[in-house]
Amino acid sequence: MGEVVGIPRALLYYHYYPMWKVFFESLGQTVVTSGPTTRAVVDAGIKVTVDEACLPVKVFHGHVLALAGKCDYVFIPRLVSVERRAFICPKFMGLPDMIRCNCRDIPRIIDSCINLSRTTREYMRAVYSTGRMFTGSALRILASHNRARTALARYTRHIEGGLTPDEAMAVMGMAPSFDEPAHGTVAAASSxxxxxxxxxxxxxxxxxxxxxxxxxxxxxxxxxxxxxxxxxxxxxxxxxxxxxxxxxxxxxxxxxxxxxxxxxxxxxxxxxxxxxxxxxxxxxxxxxxxxxxxxxxxxxxxxxxxxxxxxxxxxxxxxxxxxxxxxxxxxxxxxxxxxxxxx
Ligand code: SF4
Missing domain, CATH: 3.40.50.11900 (Rossmann fold)
Structure with a gap:
């Protein structure tokens, strides 16, 4: 039986959740997310972060804390770069360290390092080392990764077609189960x-x-x-x-x-x-x-x-x-x- 991987509903969740979900599920794991952001989630994040942190980082801390006790792992990739010759805001690079330092009693962190700034080799190494936590089969990891990339491409097409992330996930049958699309239905969007x-x-x-x-x-x-x-x-x-x-x-x-x-x-x-x-x-x-x-x-x-x-x-x-x-x-x-x- 697989384990449970938690994905905080904050920061790059909105960019990559369908890809991450398909990857872990294809490896036989169960994926859960934290619930929608609430005052309590924000307050929990504020309590453990420094004043100078930006609001999205504080909110992210609150979502990680909300996953405590609900999963075996929490996925917090160390995002350095998602394309050649460009980088992501430095806050993303230090996110796993910030969380380890600021949050107690949380599930084990999967902190795969995603760095595509020079070649894809380092990125694929991170994919394999993450996959190897759940299977010894390199072929299965590669197939899961390919399925995940396909899901991301579909998701991106929906967004560029005018849907919000919640609406796109609903169309793809991937909306987190315990809440409604937060911005109204797909019908409302297209209306x-x-x-x-x-x-x-x-x-x-x-x-x-x-x-x-x-x-x-x-x-x-x-x-x-x-x-x-x-x-x-x-x-x-x-x-x-x-x-x-x-x-x-x-x-x-x-x-x-x-x-x-x-x-x-x-x-x-x-x-x-x-x-x-x-x-x-x-x-x-x-x-x-x-x-x-x-x-x-x-x-x-x-x-x-x-x-x-x-x-x-x-x-x-x-x-x-x-x-x-x-x-x-x-x-x-x-x-x-x-x-x-x-x-
Ligand atoms: S770009 Fe960086 S500093 Fe700005 S809101 Fe996002 S995480 Fe915070």
Missing amino acids: SGGGPAAAMGAGRVVVGLVGHPYIIYDPFVSMNVLRRLREMGVTVVTSDMLPAAVTEREAARFPKRVFWTLGRRLLGAGFHFLRSGAVHGCLHMRAFACGPESLIGEVLERECARRRDVPFATITVDEHTGEAGILTRLEAFVDVIARRRKP
Whole structure:
């Protein structure tokens, strides 16, 4: 009988959960996730982290603590790089160490090191050493890895097709069993209308939302930004819904290559939203104390000030942010867009 691997529902869960789930399940293990983020989860994370940590890292700690007693292992990969010549925010590299240092009585950590910055050799070594914890068969590990990559490709297609992670997981039959898709159903998503171009054609407000998935798709952290905008009749296109080719092309306009993978995608998405005429407004949601995003935000603000044709707003979230304040800002932002569009 297999063991139970826990995956915290925070940080890169939103990018990679289907891949990780398929990998461990193909190796005969059971996968569980922590529940949705709540005040108690955030408070538990705040209690064990330093004040200077960004909110998503604090939230991650809370999710790891929530998995205590529910699994044999908790999967916290040491993510160094997910592509050639680029890196992930340093917080991800130190995550397993931070968790070991800050959290007591948690399951054993699987801290596979993912580093694709130079070659795939080191990455495949990590895949095999992780798989060998559960099977002695290299062939089975390779087959599980291939199935996992296929699941990730399907998931990415769904996201680029306009679904949120929860909606994509629901379509793939992978939504964690104990909760509903957090941002409404897939039907609700598609009822916003056949994509942003169709929504624009139908006279609806379309907003480009730039932000890390672990901020904008976490209803508690983002104060329900997606649901709130949809309730106002806005069609939302997130940075993840843009094909990588588009964000790469746009980010290349910046004079210096941004070597943080996620930051580069956000920058490219922001440039696209501000320059392409594909949206009526661009909203940047970021975490307080995030180094990479303070640079991205500054560059986007300058681009917006230079062009002056697409309204742009920044919302910064931290553990003290209140939903009422966010709602007021969203209403004001949508109101500005609506006024601008009046003939
Ligand atoms: S990119 Fe920013 S928000 Fe994300 S983990 Fe790093 S510091 Fe935190």
